[in-house]
Amino acid sequence: MIKRTAPALALLGLAGCQPDIEAPSTSAGSADFSSYIAVGNSLTAGYSDGGLYREGQLSSYPSILASQFAKAGGGNFVQPLFTEAQSNGSGYLRLAGFTATGSPITANVTTNLAVRGGTAAAPLYTQFLDPVNNLGVPGIRMSDIQTVGYGSTLGNPYFERITPAAAAGQTYLQRVQATVASLKPTFFTEWLGNNDVLGYATAGGGANSITRTDTFTLKTNRILNVLVSGGAKGVVSTIPDVTGIPFFTTVGPSFRATLAAANVPSAAPFVYTTGILAPSATPGTNARVSTTLASIRDASGNGNLLLTLTASPYAGLYGRPTGKYWRDFYKQATGAYPTSSSDPVYNGFLRGMAVDTTQAFGQSTGNPFPSTLVLDGTEQTTVATATTAFNAALVAAANARNLAVFDAYAFFRTIAAGGYVVNAANNTTGYLSGYIFSLDGVHPTPRGYAIIANEMLKVINAKYGSSFQGVNANNYRGVVFPQ
Amino acid sequence: MTVKKLLLAGGALLVSASAASASGFQVNLGGQKNIGMGGVGVGLSLDQAAMFYNPGALAMVRENGVQVGFNAALARVSFRSDNSTPQRNLEKQVVFPFNFYASFGPKDAKYKFGIAAYTPYGSTLKYASDWEGRYALTEITLQAIYVQPTASYAITPTLSVGAGLTILAYGSVNLQKDIPLPTGTGHITLDGKTKTQFGYNAGIFFKPSEKLSVGVSYRSKIDATVDNGSVTYSGLPAAGSASAALINRSFTATNFTATLPLPAVANIGVGVTPNEKLTIGLDASLTFWSAYRTLDFGFSGNNGNAGTATDANTGLVGGSSLSSSKRYYQDALAFRLGGQYKVDDKLTVRAGASYDFTAVKDGYVGPETPDADRVILTAGLSYQVTEHFGVDASFLFEDFLKRTQTQAQLLDNGTTDRLAGTYKTQVYVPGIGLHYKF
Numbered sequence: 001m002i003k004r005t006a007p008a009l010a011l012l013g014l015a016g017c018q019p020d021i022e023a024p025s026t027s028a029g030s031a032d033f034s035s036y037i038a039v040g041n042s043l044t045a046g047y048s049d050g051g052l053y054r055e056g057q058l059s060s061y062p063s064i065l066a067s068q069f070a071k072a073g074g075g076n077f078v079q080p081l082f083t084e085a086q087s088n089g090s091g092y093l094r095l096a097g098f099t100a101t102g103s104p105i106t107a108n109v110t111t112n113l114a115v116r117g118g119t120a121a122a123p124l125y126t127q128f129l130d131p132v133n134n135l136g137v138p139g140i141r142m143s144d145i146q147t148v149g150y151g152s153t154l155g156n157p158y159f160e161r162i163t164p165a166a167a168a169g170q171t172y173l174q175r176v177q178a179t180v181a182s183l184k185p186t187f188f189t190e191w192l193g194n195n196d197v198l199g200y201a202t203a204g205g206g207a208n209s210i211t212r213t214d215t216f217t218l219k220t221n222r223i224l225n226v227l228v229s230g231g232a233k234g235v236v237s238t239i240p241d242v243t244g245i246p247f248f249t250t251v252g253p254s255f256r257a258t259l260a261a262a263n264v265p266s267a268a269p270f271v272y273t274t275g276i277l278a279p280s281a282t283p284g285t286n287a288r289v290s291t292t293l294a295s296i297r298d299a300s301g302n303g304n305l306l307l308t309l310t311a312s313p314y315a316g317l318y319g320r321p322t323g324k325y326w327r328d329f330y331k332q333a334t335g336a337y338p339t340s341s342s343d344p345v346y347n348g349f350l351r352g353m354a355v356d357t358t359q360a361f362g363q364s365t366g367n368p369f370p371s372t373l374v375l376d377g378t379e380q381t382t383v384a385t386a387t388t389a390f391n392a393a394l395v396a397a398a399n400a401r402n403l404a405v406f407d408a409y410a411f412f413r414t415i416a417a418g419g420y421v422v423n424a425a426n427n428t429t430g431y432l433s434g435y436i437f438s439l440d441g442v443h444p445t446p447r448g449y450a451i452i453a454n455e456m457l458k459v460i461n462a463k464y465g466s467s468f469q470g471v472n473a474n475n476y477r478g479v480v481f482p483q
Numbered sequence: 484m485t486v487k488k489l490l491l492a493g494g495a496l497l498v499s500a501s502a503a504s505a506s507g508f509q510v511n512l513g514g515q516k517n518i519g520m521g522g523v524g525v526g527l528s529l530d531q532a533a534m535f536y537n538p539g540a541l542a543m544v545r546e547n548g549v550q551v552g553f554n555a556a557l558a559r560v561s562f563r564s565d566n567s568t569p570q571r572n573l574e575k576q577v578v579f580p581f582n583f584y585a586s587f588g589p590k591d592a593k594y595k596f597g598i599a600a601y602t603p604y605g606s607t608l609k610y611a612s613d614w615e616g617r618y619a620l621t622e623i624t625l626q627a628i629y630v631q632p633t634a635s636y637a638i639t640p641t642l643s644v645g646a647g648l649t650i651l652a653y654g655s656v657n658l659q660k661d662i663p664l665p666t667g668t669g670h671i672t673l674d675g676k677t678k679t680q681f682g683y684n685a686g687i688f689f690k691p692s693e694k695l696s697v698g699v700s701y702r703s704k705i706d707a708t709v710d711n712g713s714v715t716y717s718g719l720p721a722a723g724s725a726s727a728a729l730i731n732r733s734f735t736a737t738n739f740t741a742t743l744p745l746p747a748v749a750n751i752g753v754g755v756t757p758n759e760k761l762t763i764g765l766d767a768s769l770t771f772w773s774a775y776r777t778l779d780f781g782f783s784g785n786n787g788n789a790g791t792a793t794d795a796n797t798g799l800v801g802g803s804s805l806s807s808s809k810r811y812y813q814d815a816l817a818f819r820l821g822g823q824y825k826v827d828d829k830l831t832v833r834a835g836a837s838y839d840f841t842a843v844k845d846g847y848v849g850p851e852t853p854d855a856d857r858v859i860l861t862a863g864l865s866y867q868v869t870e871h872f873g874v875d876a877s878f879l880f881e882d883f884l885k886r887t888q889t890q891a892q893l894l895d896n897g898t899t900d901r902l903a904g905t906y907k908t909q910v911y912v913p914g915i916g917l918h919y920k921f
Binding site for chain 1: 665
């Protein structure tokens, strides 16, 4: 009896065993990840919520990539991190709450900054002069990479903070060249070019310019030549469709919905300016366009006009006699609000802009919706044409060097249409509650960066036969609402 | 119905079964002797458990008797996601599927009556609270108890038929998951009891000789319908806080309805008795899981989270008053083989094996039923203490084949409400039964 029950008892003992699932092996494939550098702009730096700060840096896509590369021979990856004590870096936007109607209230984070000098309008940040693997510089355009003095105190403060004063004249391209020589990267990611079109778009086509395609192509080839000069392999990313980001898709639909709820007919007039902000002698460069509310894109995608996120404080003033936009503009330009509505300098400024603030805002040709808050059809075409041309140049340059391509353009179009599900939680490109984009409506949240890193790993695996896994993007935050 | 009352009283201890011992969330633990023989029984007339396996065979069971069996199902579920995260282990849970049978009828009469109670479906799974699939599922408890009054009649000495009315006497569902919220993680619990529903279990048993028997049986589908289940939340922003109005207005539902099919099963079995000591059974079973197409929840009620109740803000969970999740299960076959050997008058030993094909197609595997093809090995014994009274012991080991599904499969099938990764499950089910024959 005992003899016969012994095997059964042994089986009972097994009941404590948990079956093991082997961890999938991680391998580098045909690429070498021992020394990885990242070249790019704000997206590469981990910029988020309208600022560069430590949390964003720590969840930058290059940092996430490096953490995965480390599982297959990847080496140390140094970022120009702000210290814990100065963790808020440049400062950034935080979500302070909501209005009674559910509109977000944002506030600037102004504590624990890493500002070491400069002016309020052009601050200088605490420097980080050790060699860095993450060369992401917020604001840099492809057209800027050979600008002498770009790292000086008069240049880009984010490049300045990683540039030794002795080398203040060094261009970004030279810095990359020097990094290639010293760190001898075996792998790189390159994601430049967004700002060559984004700046124009976010200014509603009313300021800034788009880089010429020939310049863009030339500089793309130059920087890739430098990056591959030591035999490194890498990934080149394309430029997403900038008009698909919440910066352009948020205010218009909510403006339309608010007016519809207030029974304002969609045939009501809508007057805006296009082209540069100030009236110009050149005909057509500051055209006032009279149309109707129906031409503003609504939630269903009808209408062609895109309102920028920066239009948010002014959209509610539609139809009222107001000069709020111009007072704000005046303050930005001069550092102070006009002393009164009869302030002669301010009134001179308004006359120069040909604006009469006693007329109904956005409804009259005398007080139009400013060009900087509207991206109209013509401007969208300009943006789309440039984006297509830049992406063609990037892909051609990558293919010529047999590099992997992360098609951010295609990827962001897909998630704008259908979202991106991670472990049964959906993420969308919606503002605030979509989890992917931060409060500035342009830059990703940590979750957005994690998703980007995961997609890049797929591209790397496909190109180089490596087998990296992604991270669980749900462990990275989206926009956090106050409790 | 006193049996039902009895069951409800003992419900907390007895009900439910875990990670099932057949495809989907089916549980094939009908009788302790049968469990020891790989789950065969359709072509046999071993004891009163015939009411579960083949009611047609009850009239061929010579003695009347009462028997009861308890099983302790210990499921060990492991999961490793597509992401580079560590293996997740299910929290260890033990659940207790049971079976109870009593038959009566005059000796040597052509008919027999009986009453049965058993747990043909069920599942209890609890994942770690912070696992990566938390937005798909954190915890599920499905319970179903059938009570089955049965009659069987021997038309000739070699042919008998039988049928039972299956009553879903008790059923419950408790489903919990986390909700991703911009303020942090919330949690939702759906809890409800099923309505009493009816079906049938019928079979034919043919025993042309002492050495051979054949049976077929069919148990009909019962829809387990929850009409007025409760919806509760935790982790939503506190009323009056900055984001409460914005978020909580999407969560107003207090009640839900849902229907879960407990599918029909068709069985065919053969029994061979080469000599007095040895009995061998071979069964094939087809469970009509294709009846399970979608899991739909309809939400109703208004807890006032969206302010004054209106039609538009009533019955919302995540902003919607309906939720539909694809299942599209497939009919699942199982083959079972087992035998028993009478060592002496007191002791009988048993062994068996079965192979159950999965009910869940690739790309549809969810954490509430981490189904896969499974290999089952069993052993058992009976010890006849007195002429009337005996003890039956069984042990079942179930090994699910490792099952992986990718994010691409989820996207292709529109099943992204679950997660990509690899499941591996093993279940250990020791069981003990007592029988009294008269």
